[in-house]
Amino acid sequence: MNMVDVKEVSKTYKQGKVAVHALAGVSLSIAKGEFCALAGPSGSGKTTLLNLIGGLDTPTQGKIFLDNDEITGLSQSRLASIRLNKIGFIFQSYNIIPVLSARENVEYVMLMQGVPARERSERARAVLDDVGLAGMHDRRPAELSGGQQQRVAVARAIVSNPAIVLADEPTANLDSQTGQGLLEMMARMNEERNVTFIFSTHDRMVMDFAHRIIRLKDGLVAHEQIK
């Protein structure tokens, strides 16, 4: 059963007066539970594809199915609800809410889902301990290192048990040791919780961790490799 189906998707941006073809008819499927990397040089369309899969952006052409439901053409608020309940995001620059502590950041997603306060706090504690932030629950982002912030981001992404986690170059801002720790943790989550992970990356190390590597070039799938 496929978690993600991308069918003939293309995306054109207008950059000033020039049209940029970020994706030019990409088709691919990702099965449930995959730990998969989108690789390629910058400008190859990785991030665009990731955004499209995550419902952050809408394709110019083609269709995208998430968990067998088509997400193309849905309203902003429908998309928001899909993102909230089915997708976890991890960004290159962490993007955790600066005014909230680590635990509050994690809890916030559950709050939006309507999880009761008690359960929220229990689950947040558990997941933060799980990502290795025991004892740092109440720190604000400014008091955490980059790696720790990204762990908060991972905790936030997986706490609501999403069907899929999308990570946009999660290790790009981290040193290699921290990056490796983070990847190990994510791989563990993938195994333990059976969460589908899709990364975009051009980091060798990330690709080593991935079970499947999809290489993009000039907006097209250039090469696929399954380990």
Place this chain on the structure above:
Amino acid sequence: MNFHMAWRNVWRNPKRTGIILVAIIIGAWTMLAYCALARGVMASSLESALNTLTGHIQIQNPGFREDPAVENRIRNPAPVAALLDHALPKGSCWAFRVQAGGVASNARNSQGITIVGIDPEKEPELSFYGNATAQGRLLEPGDDRGIILGQALLDSFETKIGRKLVLMTQDADRETASRAFKIRGTFRAEMEGTEKQYVFITLAAAQKLLGIGDNVSLACIRLPGRTGQDKAELNPVVEALTRELPRDLTALTWIDLLPLLKGYLGMFDRFMLLWYLVVFIAMAFGLVNTMLMAVLERTREFGLLKALGLTPVRIVKNVLLECLVLLVIGLGAGNLLGVLTIYLFSGGIDMSFMAQGSEFWGLGRLVVPFVTAKDLLSVNAVIMGLGLLVCLYPAVKAAGITPVEAMN
């Protein structure tokens, strides 16, 4: 170079700059517009008061002001006339008047009024008499049977042009004197009270009615343009007149004659200044905030400039220059809008919908907004001066940024 940099910095965040510019523009604009309205109101009350037979200067018998009765008249007007003909500044006008309380009556009505004997040739330039003829025409020289009265009085007497009005008064010998006059025309005054108060006949007719020969009650003088409104310009004229005036006569300015109005205008002036300040403060919060944002988000940049060797004074100057750019643009557009608004309303604002209210405040029916150069200057000076002053705070803040903290 510095200016170029300031200009570009200002436009780095067009939205933010736009908003604060709008604030400055509205500030300058409304200050000017409100000032113009206030000036219009002031001028309207002043004009309406001066027009209501006060004029700028009056030559009177010293007892007349306290007791405007026939006894207190100018008994020898010839030297006064000679003096006024040569001693007044160019463009001035003057005329003799006879003034007495009396009663006007027709078949159905009778009402106390003030009889004013005027010089039909000179009076139209002096007072509201010449301003607005509602019906008919004004008195012609030698028309000793004609009478001009206010439209409101005509209405309350239920009479019309061409009809009779009998005036009755006490003559110089305290005998009852009366005479019929033909209504030639009616005037509209700023205030209904004025329309009901005064009736105009020729000087000769009034002198005959009162039996005072060639005597007059007073001479009313109007100086050219707005000069008569200013105390400083008024005083030398009065002094010059007083020197040559016969001993038993006195020259009084409108400030002497209407001390209350003077106080009222003074209060208005102070109120305007207060108003500028209030609007400015409301604007200053936004200005400081915006400049502060602009400075603080460029901490790195200022640190770098400092590292490059820029002195704090130079940084203060740079920030102030940005502030200046904002103020100049804002003031330019604000002034333009203000002047445009004043131009749009230059036909005057009709206050007659509030006739009773405006009458209570001594206002005319028409308020024409205008500003003086002084107003224009003070509005701009307040915004520019105080604006730069408050911008010193973000400027000093910027100057205090050290290279080290900027790089972190």
Place this chain on the structure above:
Amino acid sequence: MEILMAWRNVWRNPRRTILTILAIAFACLVLIFMLSVQVGTYEVMINASVKTRTGHIQVIKKGYNKDHKIRQVVSDPESIAKILDQTPHVTAHTFRANAFALLSSDLRTCAGLITGVDPERESKISNIVHTMRKGRFLKPSDTNTAVLGALLAKNLKVNVGDEVVALGSAMDGSVAATVLKVAGIFSSGMDDYDRSAIQIPLPHFQEVFYMENAVHEVVVTCDSLWHVSRVKESLAAALHPKPPAEPTGQDADQGLVCLSWDELTPGLIQSIQMDLGGGLIFYAILLVMVAFSIMNTFVMAVFERTRELGTLLAIGAGPGRLSKMLVLESAFLTLWGITLGILAGCVLTFWFQHTGIPLGGAEGMLKQYGIPGLIRPRLTLATALSGPALVFIITTLTALYPALKVRRLTPVDAMRAV
């Protein structure tokens, strides 16, 4: 937690927040103070007019206020006084009778309005008592004694101790004449009144003008302007116990009406409306200024945080949630500002309410309108809250702009923003 988030967001940039709060507080302060000054001035103006002339309410014969005919009397004022004694909010009442008469001194003759007043009760209502420039006010023991307006005294050329002859027409058409001794000269500040008014004791007036017990006006004052209409209604009901649909009976004969001060002096209320209108322009301008002054804070709250807002969108926050958060943030600022403004405004106003605001040179001119040289603002619930309410509305509207703007944000664009 959203409130918490908004709260923390507000204090992310304390300097900016404080400046914004101060701007809002300033607007509130100015509005409270100015409105209180206006209300205070109006109250003084109304009171001056009410106290020298009309009272809050008058019971008169229908039409008497239009045309002061001596025969249009209230023939049994005592019965109305009895009703008034039992009406709540009535602080005082008195009777007056008026007649136009020829006044003459040794030197001059002119027309004037003689008013018969009850010296004792009048002094509780009228401030003529307090505006005596020379001599004294009337005493209950006085008979042919008068106090008159300063301008009238000037016209007649009389002083305290001089005699004034009054000659008029009595109620029965006979000749009414009396010689009055001037006991005092007052200057109410209202030129029209000071030019024509002369007051004598009511019993003497009734004797001279053959009024018997009749009077022209029953003058009533209330404890507050705000109670006037209530008192008027209950008084009118007491005067006309039967519905006015039945024109029979003694009510129709009596034909008495109750008029309040604004009906008795319509020019006054219009002049107040006009001043209020001018004030409103002023307030509108101030509010717009403040709105633009604080708009940057609100707009920046969105622009600076576009990326963060994008993240929130990405992790599944709907646009409504973001709007709510932004509105909450601005509500914090606004409420803080307004609270501060109300506090400061009330303190300032209260202070001046006690000390008064001297007017310097403008004193004389204000006297003309019956305003004493010291203006006292009047802090009421309405003046303390209506200004801040306006500020609240305008800041909320201002905050709405970014809050609505954020709805157009798409996550991708937002996160791409710097």
Place this chain on the structure above:
Amino acid sequence: MKKLILIPGLILVLFSTTAFSAQPDAKAIIAQAWDYMRGRTSVSEVRMTVHRADWERTSVIKAWTRGLEDSIFQIISPKKDKGNGTLKIGRDMWTYNPKINRVVKIPPSMMSQSWMGSDFSNNDLSKADTILNDYTHEIVGTTRSDGFTVYEIRSLPKPEAPVVWGMQTLKIREDGILLEQAFYDEDMKAVKIMDTSGIVEMDGRPFPEKWTMRSMDADSKEDYTLLEYRNLKFDVPLADHLFTLNALKKTQR
């Protein structure tokens, strides 16, 4: 009856040149009537009733006149007004009140006010001769009444005359008795009308006993003032000092 014949005889002597020529002169008729009513001097006692819709009042006044210029009036009843007097010399008027023992000159501003609360104004009294001096007259018709010719005269004010009326009309019987005098405004609408009735013999000549002044205003239609002559004597020798301020203060008889 003898006297009745005598008086027209006297008039005949006075106005023989104009009065009864083919076209009688209007002004002469008026002058004759005014003389007839006043004589060179007159002393009379008049009951004055001022009537209003809701109220009426009566007083008795004694009047002395000398020509058209001078007159003095004194109230003899009711008691409370007794002694109140008005003196008119030329155009000026004074009023006296015994209670306060003062004489006050009526200022111009009060001249159009009502005299003693009646429908007569001070002006009506003070300008009694105005009809003769300030108007031009024209006979517009004649009628017959009680065997007498009645002249209907229209009088228009001279342009400069200090007269508020637009016109007066008079009805004068050929023997000099005034039957009606009407005052019109400039729109030629009647403002007030005075008529006389009850011609009886007084002091040897026929004289109307009742004089009624009616206001024509819509809102005071019922208002009138009625003068009833109770006593009238003409051409009584009157002392000069009668028409002085001092005399005003004393009760005359």
